[in-house]
Amino acid sequence: MPKILKGRSLSSGIVEGKAMVTKQPFSISAAFTFPLVQFSKKCKVADRTHELYKKDVKDKILIFPYPIGTTTLGFVLLEVIVRKIGPKAIICEKGEPLMSSGALAAEIFFDLQFPIVDQIDFSELEKIEDGTIVRVNGNDGTIEII
Numbered sequence: 001m002p003k004i005l006k007g008r009s010l011s012s013g014i015v016e017g018k019a020m021v022t023k024q025p026f027s028i029s030a031a032f033t034f035p036l037v038q039f040s041k042k043c044k045v046a047d048r049t050h051e052l053y054k055k056d057v058k059d060k061i062l063i064f065p066y067p068i069g070t071t072t073l074g075f076v077l078l079e080v081i082v083r084k085i086g087p088k089a090i091i092c093e094k095g096e097p098l099m100s101s102g103a104l105a106a107e108i109f110f111d112l113q114f115p116i117v118d119q120i121d122f123s124e125l126e127k128i129e130d131g132t133i134v135r136v137n138g139n140d141g142t143i144e145i146i
Helices: 028-037 075-084 097-110
Strands: 003-008 008-011 015-022 060-064 090-091 114-117 133-137 142-145
Touching: 008 097, 028 075, 060 133, 075 097, 090 133, 097 114
Parallel strands: 015 060, 060 090, 090 114
Antiparallel strands: 003 142, 008 114, 015 133, 133 142
């Protein structure tokens, strides 16, 4: 029987995919800028300090405790969404306005939905194993572990 976790929706959309979980905070700018400037078809994490270094997040449901914010975070996420090389969705315990701005801009300007859900205790999120199929509903802020 699927387990459902209730959080807060930061951006809309419903997607399903394999979970990729990290216990480390995640810098979208540090992780995704290099694949973008290389015009890569994959999105391997370029942050050498992160445990996901060199792992491809394309089409995954990326789960982490919180983002490491930078002023370029929203722009980098927007570009990853538009190029369709990054994750399908993000789940975290504590979101960040700049992160959600990238997803919202993708929906407004490019009609692309990228669900982000936060306010789920990370002790629950870290129980999700890599590769587990997860459905993210950014419309109502729920996560279904299938």
